[in-house]
Amino acid sequence: MAMVDWRPDPLSPLPLYAQIAGYFRAKITGGNWPAGMKLPPQRELARQLDVNRSTVVAALGQLTELGLIEGRHGGGTRVAAAKANRGTAGSWNDYVEEGIHYPNLPAVQAINRLEFQPELVRLGTGELAPELLPGEQMRDILAELARGELPLAYEEPLGSLRLRRALSAELGRSGIQADPSSILILSGALQGFQLISLGLLPKGSTVLLEKPSYLYSIHSFQSAGVKLCGLPMDGRGLMTEGLENAAVRTKAALLYTIPAFHNPTGILMDAERRRELMEKTAALGLPILEDGAYQDLWLDAPPPPPLKAMDQSGSVLHLGTLSKSASPGLRIGWVAGPEQVIRRLADIKMQTDYGASSLSQLAAAKWLEDGCHERHCSTLRLAMRRRRDLMLELLERHCEGLAAWSKPAGGFYVWLRLNRPVPLPKLFRAALAEGLLLNTGDLYDRSDERHLRLSYSYASPSELERGIAKLAELIRRMDRLS
Amino acid sequence: MAMVDWRPDPLSPLPLYAQIAGYFRAKITGGNWPAGMKLPPQRELARQLDVNRSTVVAALGQLTELGLIEGRHGGGTRVAAAKANRGTAGSWNDYVEEGIHYPNLPAVQAINRLEFQPELVRLGTGELAPELLPGEQMRDILAELARGELPLAYEEPLGSLRLRRALSAELGRSGIQADPSSILILSGALQGFQLISLGLLPKGSTVLLEKPSYLYSIHSFQSAGVKLCGLPMDGRGLMTEGLENAAVRTKAALLYTIPAFHNPTGILMDAERRRELMEKTAALGLPILEDGAYQDLWLDAPPPPPLKAMDQSGSVLHLGTLSKSASPGLRIGWVAGPEQVIRRLADIKMQTDYGASSLSQLAAAKWLEDGCHERHCSTLRLAMRRRRDLMLELLERHCEGLAAWSKPAGGFYVWLRLNRPVPLPKLFRAALAEGLLLNTGDLYDRSDERHLRLSYSYASPSELERGIAKLAELIRRMDRLS
Numbered sequence: 001m002a003m004v005d006w007r008p009d010p011l012s013p014l015p016l017y018a019q020i021a022g023y024f025r026a027k028i029t030g031g032n033w034p035a036g037m038k039l040p041p042q043r044e045l046a047r048q049l050d051v052n053r054s055t056v057v058a059a060l061g062q063l064t065e066l067g068l069i070e071g072r073h074g075g076g077t078r079v080a081a082a083k084a085n086r087g088t089a090g091s092w093n094d095y096v097e098e099g100i101h102y103p104n105l106p107a108v109q110a111i112n113r114l115e116f117q118p119e120l121v122r123l124g125t126g127e128l129a130p131e132l133l134p135g136e137q138m139r140d141i142l143a144e145l146a147r148g149e150l151p152l153a154y155e156e157p158l159g160s161l162r163l164r165r166a167l168s169a170e171l172g173r174s175g176i177q178a179d180p181s182s183i184l185i186l187s188g189a190l191q192g193f194q195l196i197s198l199g200l201l202p203k204g205s206t207v208l209l210e211k212p213s214y215l216y217s218i219h220s221f222q223s224a225g226v227k228l229c230g231l232p233m234d235g236r237g238l239m240t241e242g243l244e245n246a247a248v249r250t251k252a253a254l255l256y257t258i259p260a261f262h263n264p265t266g267i268l269m270d271a272e273r274r275r276e277l278m279e280k281t282a283a284l285g286l287p288i289l290e291d292g293a294y295q296d297l298w299l300d301a302p303p304p305p306p307l308k309a310m311d312q313s314g315s316v317l318h319l320g321t322l323s324k325s326a327s328p329g330l331r332i333g334w335v336a337g338p339e340q341v342i343r344r345l346a347d348i349k350m351q352t353d354y355g356a357s358s359l360s361q362l363a364a365a366k367w368l369e370d371g372c373h374e375r376h377c378s379t380l381r382l383a384m385r386r387r388r389d390l391m392l393e394l395l396e397r398h399c400e401g402l403a404a405w406s407k408p409a410g411g412f413y414v415w416l417r418l419n420r421p422v423p424l425p426k427l428f429r430a431a432l433a434e435g436l437l438l439n440t441g442d443l444y445d446r447s448d449e450r451h452l453r454l455s456y457s458y459a460s461p462s463e464l465e466r467g468i469a470k471l472a473e474l475i476r477r478m479d480r481l482s
Numbered sequence: 483m484a485m486v487d488w489r490p491d492p493l494s495p496l497p498l499y500a501q502i503a504g505y506f507r508a509k510i511t512g513g514n515w516p517a518g519m520k521l522p523p524q525r526e527l528a529r530q531l532d533v534n535r536s537t538v539v540a541a542l543g544q545l546t547e548l549g550l551i552e553g554r555h556g557g558g559t560r561v562a563a564a565k566a567n568r569g570t571a572g573s574w575n576d577y578v579e580e581g582i583h584y585p586n587l588p589a590v591q592a593i594n595r596l597e598f599q600p601e602l603v604r605l606g607t608g609e610l611a612p613e614l615l616p617g618e619q620m621r622d623i624l625a626e627l628a629r630g631e632l633p634l635a636y637e638e639p640l641g642s643l644r645l646r647r648a649l650s651a652e653l654g655r656s657g658i659q660a661d662p663s664s665i666l667i668l669s670g671a672l673q674g675f676q677l678i679s680l681g682l683l684p685k686g687s688t689v690l691l692e693k694p695s696y697l698y699s700i701h702s703f704q705s706a707g708v709k710l711c712g713l714p715m716d717g718r719g720l721m722t723e724g725l726e727n728a729a730v731r732t733k734a735a736l737l738y739t740i741p742a743f744h745n746p747t748g749i750l751m752d753a754e755r756r757r758e759l760m761e762k763t764a765a766l767g768l769p770i771l772e773d774g775a776y777q778d779l780w781l782d783a784p785p786p787p788p789l790k791a792m793d794q795s796g797s798v799l800h801l802g803t804l805s806k807s808a809s810p811g812l813r814i815g816w817v818a819g820p821e822q823v824i825r826r827l828a829d830i831k832m833q834t835d836y837g838a839s840s841l842s843q844l845a846a847a848k849w850l851e852d853g854c855h856e857r858h859c860s861t862l863r864l865a866m867r868r869r870r871d872l873m874l875e876l877l878e879r880h881c882e883g884l885a886a887w888s889k890p891a892g893g894f895y896v897w898l899r900l901n902r903p904v905p906l907p908k909l910f911r912a913a914l915a916e917g918l919l920l921n922t923g924d925l926y927d928r929s930d931e932r933h934l935r936l937s938y939s940y941a942s943p944s945e946l947e948r949g950i951a952k953l954a955e956l957i958r959r960m961d962r963l964s
Contacts, residue, residue, distance in 0.1 A: 018822055065795070091796050092682070092769045092823040095735070100706060101680035101830045112832055116638045133634040142841075143628035150624070152615040152809040156598045187669050187813075187835040194834055198583035198705065200574070218833050223680065224582060253577070287574045313548070314573050327634040329840030331669075340500055341574040348583045350594055351700050352676055353669040357839035358811030359624075 007050055011110045011429065016051050017058035024059065028068050028079050035081040039069065066091070102219035107428065107443060114437055121467040123431075124439025125458035126214075126263065126412055127328050132383055132457070134326060134376045141366050151358040157346040159185025159334075160361040166368035167320075167334055174295065175309030176318060178336040184346050187356040189293055189321035189333030191349070193220035196289065196317070199348040200341065201226050205253035208246055208286070210238050212415075212444035212451070214263035215256055226253075230445065235406065237262070237269025240276045247284045254287045260303045261294035261411025264444045264453035268409050271304035278310050288316045296325045296377050298410035299385045314338035322364055324412070325377055332356060332364040387456040388414075390464055395454075398472035402479070412457035415441075421449035422478050430474050436467055489532055493592045493911065498533050499540035506541065510550050510561050517563040521551065548573070584701035589910065589925060596919050603949040605913075606921025607940035608696075608745065608894055609810050614865055614939070616808060616858045623848050633840040639828040641667025641816075642843040648850035649802075649816055656777065657791030658800060660818040666828050669838040671775055671803035671815030673831070675702035678771065678799070681830040682823065683708050687735035690728055690768070692720050694897075694926035694933070696745035697738055708735075712927065717888065719744070719751025722758045729766045736769045742785045743776035743893025746926045746935035750891050753786035760792050770798045778807045778859050780892035781867045796820035804846055806894070807859055814838060814846040866939070870896075872946060873938040880954035884961070894939035897923075903931035904960050912956050918949055 008019035027033040039045065042060070046053040060077060063069045070080045104112065114120060151160065158164060164180035171178045186192050193215070201207075203225040209215055211230020221228060229250045232239050238257055246252065257277070259269035269277070281288055290307045308318035317337035322330055335345065349355065367373055388407075391414055395405055404417045424440035431438045441451025452471075459467055490501035509515040521527065524542070528535040542559060545551045552562045586594065596602055633642065640646060646662035653660045668674050675697070683689075685707040691697055693712020703710060711732050714721050720739055728734065739759070741751035751759070763770055772789045790800035799819035804812055817827065831837065849855055870889075873896055877887055886899045906922040913920045923933030934953075941949055 022822075091767075092799055092820050093796065095682035095769070096822050096826045099679075099681040099683055099826075099830075100685055101833070103826070104829050104833060109829060112639050112829075115636075127636060130635055135632055135634060138632050138634060139628045142624050142632070146621045146624035146628060150617055150620050150811075152617060152620060152811045153612055154597075154609060154810045157594050187839070190833070191835045197581075199581040200577035201581055203582055220833060223833075285573075287577070314575060317574055323836075328636045328836075329632075329634045331835060331837065331839045338574050339497075340504070340578050344578045344581075344585070347586050347591060347594075348581075351583070351586060351672070351702060351705075353673045353813060353835070354805075354810075355813065357669070357813045357842040359841050359845060360839040363841060 011106075011432070017055045017062065020049060020051070020055065020059035021062040024063055025066065025068055028063075033079050035079050037079045038075075039077045039079070041076065066093075101223040104219070105217065105443065107425070107440070108217055111437065111439065114432070120432075120435055120437045121463045122437045122455075122458050123464075123467045123471065124437065124453045124455050126439075126453075126455060127324070127458060128380075129458045129460065131460075132380060134372065137372050137376065138327065138363065138367075141363055141370075141372070145362060145366065151362055153358070155185075155355045155358050155361060157350050157355070158183065158342065159356060160358065160365060163332075163361045163365040163368075164334075166365045167336075170368050170373070171308075171318075171320070171336060174292075175305040176336060178308075178318075179339075182339045182342050183334055183336045184342045184349065185356050185361060186319075186321075186333035186335060186349070187353055188323060188328075188331045189291070189319045189335075190218070190220070191352075192289075192317075192319045192333060192335045192345075193218070194224075195335075195345045195348050195352070197221045197224035197226050199345055201253050206250035207254055207256050207289075208243070208250070208252045209256040210258065210262060210265075212264055212441065212448060213256070214258065214291075214444060216445060217443040233262070233265060233267060235267060237267055237273045238277065240273065240280050243277075243280050244284060247286050252286060254289055255281055256289045256291065257307070258291040258293070259307060260292060261297060261408065261413075263291075263294065263411070264413050264439070264441070264451075265415040266406070266408030266411050266413040267415075268303055274304055274307055274310065278307060282313070282315065286315075290316050290318045292318055292320045293324050294411040295320075296373075297380075297384065297412070299381060299388060300409050303410065308336065314341075317341065322367070322373075325380065326367065326373060330357075330360045330364055332360050384457070387461065387464070390461055391454065391456040391468070394464060394468040398468050399475075402472060402475050412455045414454040414456065416452040416454050418450040418452070418475060420479055422475065424449060427452075427474065427478060430478070431471065434470055434474065436470060436474075438471075493588075493914070499537045499544065502531060502533070502537065502541035503544040506545055507548065507550060510545075515561050517561050519561045521559045521561070523558065583705040586701070587699065587925065589907070589922070590699055593919065593921065596914070602914075602917055602919045603945045604919045604937075604940050605946075605949045605953065606919065606935045606937050608921075608935075608937060609806070609940060610862075611940045611942060613942075614862060616854065619854050619858065620809065620845065620849070623845055623852075623854070627844060627848065633844055635840070637667075637837045637840050637843060639832050639837070640665065640824065641838060642840065642847060645814075645843045645847040645850075646816075648847045649818075652850050652855070653790075653800075653802070653818060656774075657787040658818065660790075660800075661821075664821045664824050665816055665818045666824045666831065667838050667843060668801075668803075668815035668817060668831070669835055670805060670810075670813045671773070671801045671817075672700070672702070673834075674771075674799075674801045674815060674817045674827075675700070676706075677817075677827045677830050677834070679703045679706035679708050681827055683735050688732035689736055689738050689771075690725070690732070690734045691738040692740065692744060692747075694746055694923065694930060695738070696740065696773075696926060698927060699925040715744070715747060715749060717749060719749055719755045720759065722755065722762050725759075725762050726766060729768050734768060736771055737763055738771045738773065739789070740773040740775065741789060742774060743779060743890065743895075745773075745776065745893070746895050746921070746923070746933075747897040748888070748890030748893050748895040749897075750785055756786055756789055756792065760789060764795070764797065768797075772798050772800045774800055774802045775806050776893040777802075778855075779862075779866065779894070781863060781870060782891050785892065790818065796823075799823065804849070804855075807862065808849065808855060812839075812842045812846055814842050869938040869943065869946070872943055873936065873950070876946060876950040877936075880950050881957075884954060884957050894937045896936040896938070898934045898936050900932040900934070900957060902961055904957065906931060909934075909956065909960055912960070913953065916952055916956065918952060918956075920953075 441448035803815035923930035
């Protein structure tokens, strides 16, 4: 008996044995493999599936536990009889494919998992390298906190007042007037998407956004039954020409935008485009969700004031985070907007996780109050400028003639446009085989075939040198093959 | 012109001015108050609405900002003309009533907010009093952490391996075998409900649970379109007699239970009932979600092993938390179960908040590793036993003849059964007027008219003395009135 043409996928987040067990289980419970059917010997299975024998043993062990197969003395392993259905009915495993929330894209799941393999060069990771994180300053903050009163109890629904006061001041520096009562602390800015999609948007709503967009790589909105409608960008940000049409046609509920150092393109929306956008959305009555995750990370000159700073009528919700500039691990983000909206979101947050870590909130408050954030951002800027310039230099050296790119004025990313389309999943796998972890453009626009999100924030300079050279070689090789 | 019979609700989580603005806004945008209509003077409005004039000023200010009303020189305040619709169409405020997630019950919203008014005696709060939290030990832990490497980056999808290892050992002590790979760190156990309801349950599923139950006071399941079906309890826990019928009739997807020191009744499910439950659910193929939030908080003798410890077939997901025993502010919970299920939940968690605070995770790991948790629970037990005994003594002194109750063997709660039904919302308000914050039974069973969840975990001994005496007086007064 051959196990047909199926093999477990080494890139899947599921371990090989679990994939094999799942495949066998589907065959058995689906009735394809009838009770009493004999399985090939383990060694033969290992050969057919192209895995180690120990993997087969683990898979068969799980199936035996589930009562789906049984070993007989001297008779090999067979599909079990009566238990085939009953044995699994009560298992949580039956629910793994259920539920209304989309799973992450397989490639995103793979990236989430592979990012913890230290030997890989992460050419697209959207976070600061460990050496750029303010470890020492945070240790000082902790040491000081350890000398005072610790907030071990729950915080109020909007989050720590001390942190909201510090954020109110911080936002003020970027031109945003937000009282502490109009700020909600989030367990990371990502949570804002979920709260907004669950708490504010009717099912079947449409969100307008830049295409490509980071938002396409996650599913918070789609899982709440909200549709995405992408609008094109140019070098000055989201193009506003098609906005009215798209808004009217889709009855759009809101516009999501990352005006400062857009993820994944790195594009900075200029002041004029911002004014246009505010005017057009006001005329359309279209609220805006502004993602300011990267706005502190300017490199050459501060960006124009955020959209929220231009907002006179409560039509902008502004998302911010410490994850990109200071510490992802703190899991501290915030959203600022009209009080009534903030309260609604806070109520859902209370039902979701009952607030963010108060330890993190206290550390974040002190981080902002003591001016650490400003000082850290200045230092970081120097290091990031060097990294960006190195990246550009390497691209010029290796990718001339292969791809085009722009110089980002801030943020983490270079949006590399390949001169010729390439099967991106294939490039991803080929790169992985060479020890490179890529964020391919199809994560941010399903139909994309020619972009890579390159990041100069994570890989070390020497990794960048090796990585970009190797990447260029791979692109060249795929160009020749196609 | 009189403002009809409406008044803002002082118990609402919305500030008075916002309620007034909302009410006026609905009148104007709904067309009830036409453009040009003159509003009464501020002083008169304040009288009619029974609020301070400053509240009226704030409300009118918001409406002016929205372009809904306008002041004219010498002409008083009038409903604005053209802008009435346009000015609000693009406002986020329009979405406050939208979205698929239920708002908290108004009473829960009020409680969440009122809990931060320090002068109130909180007779039902489900958390440890500040003086019972291990502030000093946590400071020591922080001080030590400040001397080492801090995890400022993102953690892996399942959460910090160090914490999962510590939890695996901790769970082992209660008889649960769970590898680190079958544990997911949550941002508080509450998050588990959301991940399970979004990630594992098909829409329209039914969850069986004890009635009353804490789960009735939150909306994680309902917001995901999952129905709740309550089963009766006796002094030994969830009654299993009606289980088959209910499971078959509702095609139940899972059973949620709090076997150890149930919230809100305090009931401990005995070992025999646990065995029955495991057998019946196995026969039905009904997975179990076991909430172990209170299991460390036994007072007289350790509880029987958790259901998860009896689970041979991966049919139990076990939820745990540090919030009830050590620190709610850390926001650290966990769920243990079959690896495949844990991975699915982890994937959704990554999309929800990208993991729990790594600072909190590190503190929690150290807390468990160093044996602080065990030592703290022993000390806590002594204090909690004294508090429980005081509560029972006070009930005997003041509530004899008014109500019935049982002695809880652990957890935080006495489930007080009033001898005569009482309008609970009225009792809640009357108590609030006397400075007592109550958790009434209708939060945990919508039709309940005669229970209060009393807690001996939060109010200080002297507050308990005053509070219970006052509560008895109120119940007596309401009895006389009815």
